[in-house]
Amino acid sequence: MTRYSRRTLLKAGAAFAGASAIGSPAILSAQSARIKIGHLVPLTGFLGAIGSYAQLGVKMAAEEINASGGIMGKQIDLMSEDSVNPATASTKAQRMIEQDGAVLLFGEISSASSLTIMQVAERNKKVFFSTGARSDALRGKDCNRYSFHCDIPNTVMVNAVGTALNQKGMVKGKKFVTLTADYIFGHDLLKAAKSFFSANDATLIGDELIATDVTDFSPYLLKVRQAKPDVVCCNLAGNQVTNLVKQYAEFGFAYPLVGFNLNTGDAWAMGEGNLSGTWPTVWYHALDNPASKAFVEAFSKKYGKPPENHAWIEYITLKMIAQAITETRSTESDALIGYFEKQSQFDIMKGRKAYFRSWDHQLVQEAYPFTVKPKNEMKDKWDMLVLGEAVPAAGAELESIYPTKTQNPCNMKA
């Protein structure tokens, strides 16, 4: 057996490092014929389930763009990885920009990870589209010039569900108990919920902050019963929502369960007859408009199931990015930011078109409250929800459900 001395190994290593340093400019120029885009989404942990839908949507968008000749004749090179947790998300984002040559980044569902990627984007002066994170703070006090936000914020989800609950007389004078995800997203949602309760004469008599990795909610459910509320309100996220709803049905409490956050993927995983109450959504595959129908059909044909709202949001985001690059003929951050800050309108498969608001970079769009379809009316297992009227109501300004400039403390450094 040949044994290499430590010194030989060291020399070989140095030679290899040297060669790759000389070689790298050549590699870069050879690859500039492609547009490299970095995509991060949680595929493990409590948001991994919905993250897996996100990845299907982004893959489909990239394949469609490449099949139709790419962007300005250049193919997209999509690098899609598991963001894991806030620290890893930040490390991977930095690596994608620095070593892999990503011209921009997008993705993410966790508000905590999104925040760390936003900081990487600002430091490197690269654009980042945060697709699935819903915390108000990201578009408010933590906003920055390089970050755009595609999903509806917590305030809009509270407004969408709150309007529907108000109409049913479930808010005024009622006692609420909330169960809240214990990280930036949940804290932020609780804040929005609290201001809704106090504006509508409801009282919050109990709140439980729950760690994101909790799978057994029974001790919390016993505490809910102890508090004797009129309505129980779920401010949880990802797998937590599925677990809570399943166990809530198991205990069979009489207090109605409603929630300010739910993703269709979480609802699909809950099992028959477990979900009830009123919840918000950003998009649903049964929306009746031509663009949405075409997308749902193509997606179902490719994957054998309808798109979840994260598949949709990743799909439309990559399409918007492609449109921006094509029209500005540039992948430079300043050009792209300028394009979106013009408040260009996009068809995002909803009744009304959407645009990124220039001063806080969030996508202003319709949202929908929904209730649950009775089992005998379901066409298939995906057909679970009955959408309510879009909010804001027809004729009202889209921005009327969004925080105003005085309510939203976003100050971007130029």
Place this chain on the structure above:
Amino acid sequence: MQFGFLLEQVVNGLVLGGYYLLIALGLSLIFSVGGIVNLAHGAFYALGAYISVEITKYLGFGSAVVLSPVAVALLGILFERFILRRFYDADPILSLLVTFGLAMVTEQAIRIIWGAPPISAGIPQALRGSVFLGDFLFSRYRLLILAVVAAVLVGVWLLLHKTSFGRVVRAGIQRPDMVAALGIRLQPYMTAIVMLGVGMAALGGAFFAPITIVHPAMGAEIITVAFVVVVIGGLGSFWGVVIAALLVGVVRGITIHFAPAAGEASIYVLMFLVLLVRPRGLLGERIEKFE
């Protein structure tokens, strides 16, 4: 009133402990007899849940909770015969690596077969709702789980302490060399123990599928708690594991009652305290081959 609520948490904790027990007891048995730290144990729990959801679609929940553990126990034969058997006398780090690898392979296999998104599973209508004893509330479904755990526990205890099979297994834990000298091959016993262990894990998965999210990583989520229970209980002790599982469930419930933020940390604090006072765990025995 306050006391009543606390009592509710204690009883609820006992039920949860019973569920941890289904997973931890097999882990403990496999380690005690074979000296193998089975990091793939959670994978069998996940398989139990997935197979049970599949069977429920065709034959109903009742058949599913019986057939799924049986199917997984049969997989356990292959697991013992072709993988574990090569590692009984090897460096423990090797068995750790191979079972860790198997856990990952199984998780990915589940992704390939059933897809990455969680699959839907619900409780049969008849088992929903709560039972009230005065002001005392209980989930009907969890009462059923408690009854099943108690039955399994009695069964395993009888098997280990009242049969010749059990005598050989217990002797094998303490003095495998003596058992061999008496002309008894431990290998078939080991196959049976692995079948029993992974079968119990699958039973836990089958019963918990209707009330927790069924997704590929569910095995990795349960394995940590199961290890905590085994470590607190002490190796080689049947009752140690039982007491530890119930203790972990109750401590978590009571902590969430008074200080919710500390709920998930409480079981690790408990482990730390127990190990400070009793390094072999609550009822851990001195086992020659592991010292």
